[in-house]
Each structure stands twice: as structure tokens, then as C-alpha cells.
Amino acid sequence: MKLPSTPRARADFQRRLLGWYGTHRRALPWRASRDPYAIWVAEIMLQQTRIAAVLPYYHRFLKSFPTVAALARARESQVLRLWSGLGYYSRARNLHRAARQILTRHDEQFPRTLEAALALPGVGRYTAAAILSIAYDVPLAVLDGNVARVLARLGALRGDLRAPRRWRHLTETAQRLLACEAPGDWNEALMELGETVCTPQTPRCAACPVARSCRARAAKLTNSIPAPRRKRAVVRVRIAAAILLDPSGRTLVRRDPGAHDDVLFSRLWQFPAVAVARHPKKELAAHLRATLGLRSTSLTLEALPTARHGVTFRHITLLPYLVRLPRLPRRARTRLLPLNRVTQLAVSSATRKLAAAALHS
Numbered sequence: 001m002k003l004p005s006t007p008r009a010r011a012d013f014q015r016r017l018l019g020w021y022g023t024h025r026r027a028l029p030w031r032a033s034r035d036p037y038a039i040w041v042a043e044i045m046l047q048q049t050r051i052a053a054v055l056p057y058y059h060r061f062l063k064s065f066p067t068v069a070a071l072a073r074a075r076e077s078q079v080l081r082l083w084s085g086l087g088y089y090s091r092a093r094n095l096h097r098a099a100r101q102i103l104t105r106h107d108e109q110f111p112r113t114l115e116a117a118l119a120l121p122g123v124g125r126y127t128a129a130a131i132l133s134i135a136y137d138v139p140l141a142v143l144d145g146n147v148a149r150v151l152a153r154l155g156a157l158r159g160d161l162r163a164p165r166r167w168r169h170l171t172e173t174a175q176r177l178l179a180c181e182a183p184g185d186w187n188e189a190l191m192e193l194g195e196t197v198c199t200p201q202t203p204r205c206a207a208c209p210v211a212r213s214c215r216a217r218a219a220k221l222t223n224s225i226p227a228p229r230r231k232r233a234v235v236r237v238r239i240a241a242a243i244l245l246d247p248s249g250r251t252l253v254r255r256d257p258g259a260h261d262d263v264l265f266s267r268l269w270q271f272p273a274v275a276v277a278r279h280p281k282k283e284l285a286a287h288l289r290a291t292l293g294l295r296s297t298s299l300t301l302e303a304l305p306t307a308r309h310g311v312t313f314r315h316i317t318l319l320p321y322l323v324r325l326p327r328l329p330r331r332a333r334t335r336l337l338p339l340n341r342v343t344q345l346a347v348s349s350a351t352r353k354l355a356a357a358a359l360h361s
């Protein structure tokens with residue numbers, strides 16, 4: 001892969017990309033700050049989540065926890081409540097744990113070295129490089145899917161970019177190209193180019209500031225680089241959930257890591273639920289008997305409209321059932337509350353959909 005290799009060609013390449021970024025960068029709230037904490041929160045939220053979805057969460061989160069100390073002192077349930085609906089809840093748990101470590105081991109400051117940053121829960125090579133370069137000007141290049149696609153097209157690199165040898169090669173290339181006098185801007189410029197111009201489908205080469213250095217464009221290979229990744233086979237799952245309801249409109253939620261917990265309910269508050277095969281009603285009734293001691297013969301399960309839920313390669317069908325009871329059972333790790341207040345707890349999007357189905361019924 002031959003990208004601008006002479007110092008002069010590299011300087012010209014960097015000047016064009018940085019110039020473009022200075023004019024075209026989107027005004028995003030985390031770009032207005034060089035506070036490592038604010039950048040860190042943004043980088044974690046942006047993992048596997050679109051910018052538009054992140055924005056309202058980001059504002060709310062920083063309003064509630066404006067500093068790393070405020071986050072460290074919060075209860076986990078508060079943190080999860082603010083993350084509720086954003087998905088991938090291990091991110092929030094790790095962020096919270098890392099904030100506590102920063103408070104006790106790093107004097108409330110995000111660490112300045114790669115080694116110390118990587119020791120924090122939830123901080124990998126990409127996240128560490130992004131935060132350190134943007135907040136502290138540490139000359140570390142980032143490599144994510146966007147940057148890899150841009151570099152692969154610039155150098156007409158074929159094959160699966162995630163293959164270890166190619167990824168290593170791209171990492172070295174990214175580091176070689178880094179504009180060391182402005183590493184944060186440089187990293188953001190490459191990411192911005194990948195997100196807005198050198199997009200996965202139909203890149204806008206006419207608007208690209210580095211088009212003249214692009215080998216894929218010259219060879220008319222922009223649509224075949226990068227090679228499409230082999231998709232994981234879709235797994236279909238059906239989850240039956242019981243929305244128990246007493247005469248006063250209260251329901252029961254619990255925090256009970258089950259077989260599908262990490263995927264769907266993420267150890268947050270959830271309605272009693274179980275993965276089902278052929279007979280959802282029967283299987284759910286058996287689950288309620290086994291876990292809550294409810295006698296299945298006395299239960300009436302009223303089917304509510306189903307909902308679809310996608311988590312990566314899993315296509316999940318949620319089958320909500322309303323179960324009216326004269327009295328809700330009391331068990332450890334359960335909570336009884338009005339149905340319309342369930343979404344005020346830390347709950348996943350799947351639980352929100354189930355609650356909505358019940359409230360609309």
C-alpha cells in the first residue's frame with residue numbers, strides 16, 4: 001500500500017485534509033471541548049451507536065454528571081437510568097467503574113499515557129488513541145472502520161480489512177500518516193471524511209479533498225474496496241414476556257440475569273421473560289410458576305401485539321402477555337410499581353417496547 005511516502009507529499013496530503021476539515025467539520029458538542037472527560041463520554045457513547053441517537057443522551061449525561069468526580073460518586077442505578085435506551089449497557093457500567101478508578105488512582109484526571117488509559121475498564125486501543133490525541137495532543141493515530149475504509153481506498157488495498165495482517169498494516173499506515181502537530185484534528189478529519197464523504201456505499205469522490213492521492217478512484221475500484229465482510233447468519237429468537245398487573249395498575253419487574261439477559265435486558269430491570277420455542281403461552285406460564293411460584297392453572301395470559309427487536313445479528317420477536325392477578329407476588333430482586341412508571345427505571349429498549357405494548361392495550 002503506497003500512500004504519500006515522501007515528506008513533501010505527506011505534508012501536502014495533510015494540508016489538504018486538515019484544510020477541508022477546518023471548513024467542513026460538523027459542529028458536534030464534544031468537538032467544542034478539549035475536556036478529556038467530555039471526549040471520553042462521547043467516544044464511549046459513539047461505540048456502535050449513531051451520532052443522532054447519541055446527542056440527547058450525551059447532553060443529559062453531562063448535565064447530570066458534569067465531571068468525572070460526579071460520575072464516580074453516582075450510584076450505578078443512576079448511571080444506567082441515564083443510559084436507558086442507548087443499548088450496550090456494559091459501556092455504562094465500565095464508564096462508571098473507570099470513573100471511580102480515575103478518582104482514586106489518577107487524581108480525577110483522565111490518564112495521559114496509553115498504558116494507563118488502556119488499563120481502564122472499557123477503554124480499548126481505538127478509544128484511548130482518540131481521547132489522548134484529541135484532549136492531550138498525544139501523537140497516536142486512530143483506526144476504526146471509517147478510517148480503515150478511507151486508507152484502504154487511498155491505497156487500493158484489497159481483501160478483508162479486519163484480517164489481522166491487513167489490520168496491522170492499516171494501523172501502521174495510519175500512524176505513519178498522522179499529522180503529529182495536530183493529532184486530534186487529524187484523527188477527527190480522517191473519521192469525518194469516512195463518515196461524510198468516503199462513505200461505505202457510493203463515496204462522493206468529487207467532494208473529496210484527497211481524491212488526487214486515491215488509488216481506488218484512479219483504478220475505478222471505489223465500489224469494490226473494501227471487500228464486503230461476510231455477514232454472520234441471522235439468529236431468530238422469540239421471547240415471551242409477562243406483564244403482570246394487579247387491580248391498582250401495578251406491575252412487577254425484576255433484575256434477574258437469565259439466558260438472554262446480556263443480549264436483551266442487560267441485567268437491567270425487566271418483565272419476567274423467557275425464550276420460547278413452539279408454545280409461548282405454555283412455556284411462559286411454566287416459567288412464571290418456576291421463578292415466581294405462580295400456579296399456571298390459575299393464570300390467564302392475554303396476548304398483546306408483538307414487537308420486533310434487533311440486536312446485532314439477532315432478530316428478536318417479543319411476545320408480550322398481559323397477566324391480571326389479584327395480588328402480585330413479592331420475591332427477592334423484584335420491584336412492584338405502576339406500569340406507567342417502568343420506563344423511569346433503568347430498562348432496555350426491549351422492556352420499553354413491552355411496556356408500551358401493555359400501556360396501549
Ligand code: SF4
Binds near residue numbers: 153199205211212214
Ligand atoms: S477519492 Fe473517493 S474513494 Fe478515494 S478517498 Fe476520496 S472519497 Fe474515498
